[in-house]
Amino acid sequence: MRKIITSIMAILMVILILFGTQRYLSSKTGTNVSSDKVLNLYNWGDYIDPALLKKFTKETGYRVSYETFDSNEAMYTKIKQGGTSYDLAVPSDYMIQKMKREKLLLPIDHSKLTGIGNYDNRFLNQSFDKNNRYSLPYFWGTLGIIYNDKYVNAKDIQHWDDLWSPQFKNQIMLVDSARDGLAIPLITQNKSVNDKSRADLAAAQAKLRTLMPNIKAIVADEIKMYMAQNEASIAVTYSGEAAEALSNNKHLHYIVPSEGSNLWFDNIVMPKTAKHKAAAYAFLNFISEPKNAAQNAEYIGYATPNKKAVALLPKAIRDDKQFYPSNQTVSHLQVYDDLGQTWTERYNDAFLEFKMTQR
Incomplete structure (x- = not known):
């Protein structure tokens, strides 16, 4: 009987471990996942269409661990402390300049980017990141x-x-x-x-x-x-x-x-502690696709720097000189x-x- 109970307990433990692992890998809010098939994304709250995260996972196989911050300073402090490894983050212009100076960012390999030509030249090569060596524009x-x-x-x-x-x-x-x-x-x-x-x-x-x-x-x-x-x-x-x-x-x-x-600009950067670079580049290319960028802009309500995405927006949005x-x-x-x-x-x-x- 003891052997039977022990066997049952062992089976239950395996089930619990597998269930717990699945939840851990599937988390999109506040979990820093270490699996190789994951992207750890650090962004402002409600600053991406959740449907795009699901689409990204479906197309690439990378699960998204999505953590949020409410200020550039809070984001900067957490990344500088280095306790958590984010693959991508979304700071604002002046903070990118500061993080770059303090060597908290990795340079972006443009040879791995497939959609940089989709961006409006007016929003590239800004003073805080010449030649976009460390960042890509997200919203402006x-x-x-x-x-x-x-x-x-x-x-x-x-x-x-x-x-x-x-x-x-x-x-x-x-x-x-x-x-x-x-x-x-x-x-x-x-x-x-x-x-x-x-x-x-x-x-x-x-x-x-x-x-x-x-x-x-x-x-x-x-x-x-x-x-x-x-x-x-x-x-x-x-x-x-x-x-x-x-x-x-x-x-x-x-x-x-x-x-x-x-x-102002919010740009995507790769912190120096990034562990999943392939996932990071996959996301940079995914979010640079005009259809995805347009969907994100409609959901968020901010202006997209992706000129090909602007062309896909409803006329009432793209012709609105207020934004x-x-x-x-x-x-x-x-x-x-x-x-x-x-x-x-x-x-x-x-x-x-x-x-x-x-x-």
């Missing part, structure tokens, strides 16, 4: 202004300086970001958004302080919800956030001031550089001092 967008036509006339809010109009007292929601908040007065004063002059930064802070009477709130992700619910007349935020707000309120519109703004602006508008946009620790702290301090003046 702008910093701009949302306004509600129930309360604001379009002609009254076309430029950054319009935000200072007395008619908008206590009506503006401002994104809670030092770089974005200070970029606005810097641009209005014909300065670079990457300015490293103490005098220029002080002047930008002083001008931003005079905007405070018009500020209703300084918030982050909640902006899209508040604007969709008619909680404010105007907001300064990112194009992707604006797209979601506009989809929930027909009275909302998004503009990028013609004098310039921020052009696919003209070449002339793009030519006036500026990409954030990594300012280094000292200047990053100065920008953060200047914005914090501004926030402290809020009523």
